[in-house]
Amino acid sequence: MRLVRDEVRVRVPATSANLGPGFDAFGLAHTVHDQVRVRATTGATEVRVIGEGAGEVSDGDDHLVVRALRAGLEHVGAPQAGFSLDCENAIPHGRGLGSSAGAVVAGLVAARGLISEPEALDDQVLLELATEFEGHPDNAAPALLGGATVAWMQGRAARAARIEVNPQIALTVLIPTERLPTKRARAALPATISHADAAFNAGRAGLLTLALSTRPDLLMAATEDRLHQTQRADAMMATIALVGRLREAGHPAVVSGAGPTVLVFSELEHRDLEAVGLAGAGETWTVRRPTIDTAGAQLL
Numbered sequence: 001m002r003l004v005r006d007e008v009r010v011r012v013p014a015t016s017a018n019l020g021p022g023f024d025a026f027g028l029a030h031t032v033h034d035q036v037r038v039r040a041t042t043g044a045t046e047v048r049v050i051g052e053g054a055g056e057v058s059d060g061d062d063h064l065v066v067r068a069l070r071a072g073l074e075h076v077g078a079p080q081a082g083f084s085l086d087c088e089n090a091i092p093h094g095r096g097l098g099s100s101a102g103a104v105v106a107g108l109v110a111a112r113g114l115i116s117e118p119e120a121l122d123d124q125v126l127l128e129l130a131t132e133f134e135g136h137p138d139n140a141a142p143a144l145l146g147g148a149t150v151a152w153m154q155g156r157a158a159r160a161a162r163i164e165v166n167p168q169i170a171l172t173v174l175i176p177t178e179r180l181p182t183k184r185a186r187a188a189l190p191a192t193i194s195h196a197d198a199a200f201n202a203g204r205a206g207l208l209t210l211a212l213s214t215r216p217d218l219l220m221a222a223t224e225d226r227l228h229q230t231q232r233a234d235a236m237m238a239t240i241a242l243v244g245r246l247r248e249a250g251h252p253a254v255v256s257g258a259g260p261t262v263l264v265f266s267e268l269e270h271r272d273l274e275a276v277g278l279a280g281a282g283e284t285w286t287v288r289r290p291t292i293d294t295a296g297a298q299l300l
């Protein structure tokens, strides 16, 4: 395998995983994007970041996009080089919006763009490689494929299928200032759950597939969860309280990924925010109303 280009640009969407009952399985891409320009050089790796993560993430070979890029090239036996990266990041880090999966998918798609036989890094291969980085496929699948996805593990290989999302479904994302690393949120989960709770979530997850596609009227019931949200409450009390207030007011709200961002399956207006005590709380919660990104990661 050869490198046939010395420069590519990649765009990846933010993602929300879980969507209530679909822990480690469901995910959704939205129209908030990171962009990265990758140039192969003969010098040492250097990374410049504007936006989210600037001044925090590594500026060398430890940078997550570079690590994923190198893993992609290694997988197909392509030569390594020095890399010069320019990242323009809009996906907040550690908020449950799939920033790490976005970075990994961006690096892998960049690798696909640089090599002589890009089909050797098709979506299936990239999903498997991204899942090795992430440990679970629920953010990587929508970051790569776009739209809403259900992902699962077939033995050690990740698989994913898309759900065609009903165009009536709108989104509001409420992003707090504090972060919650996914690792910490996962450590808060109990080792076992009851059969009744497993059955509850299995039914709701099935219902969610219907609700997202043909029956958005079922979204309230379909986004109920007993496996992970309240179990993580100590790590994100304001988030769980806000999800509760939104649901009491009739809005299908869930924790986005491992939190602490809240995802709502409706377009909240100012008066809706006021009703749950959020109007004027702009310093604590950033309100965004993205649409669903149906394209997934793209070489530009």
Ligand SMILES: Nc1ncnc2c1ncn2[C@@H]1O[C@H](COP(=O)(O)OP(=O)(O)OP(=O)(O)O)[C@@H](O)[C@H]1O
Pocket (backbone or CB within 6 Å): 015, 017, 034, 053, 057, 063, 064, 065, 087, 089, 092, 093, 094, 095, 096, 097, 098, 099, 100, 101, 102, 103, 139, 180, 181, 182, 183, 256, 257, 258, 259
């Ligand atoms: N664009 C990026 N470039 C480099 N490193 C990144 C980038 N995005 C995320 N990371 C790394 O991943 C960490 C955040 O990952 P983490 O899994 O904790 O949260 P998340 O992916 O934002 O949320 P979630 O997995 O719940 O959706 C950052 O602190 C940083 O180390």
Ligand SMILES: N[C@@H](CCO)C(=O)O
Pocket (backbone or CB within 6 Å): 017, 018, 023, 024, 025, 136, 138, 139, 182, 185, 186, 228, 257, 258
């Ligand atoms: N399913 C994952 C998503 C965050 O990466 C979790 O909730 O821990």
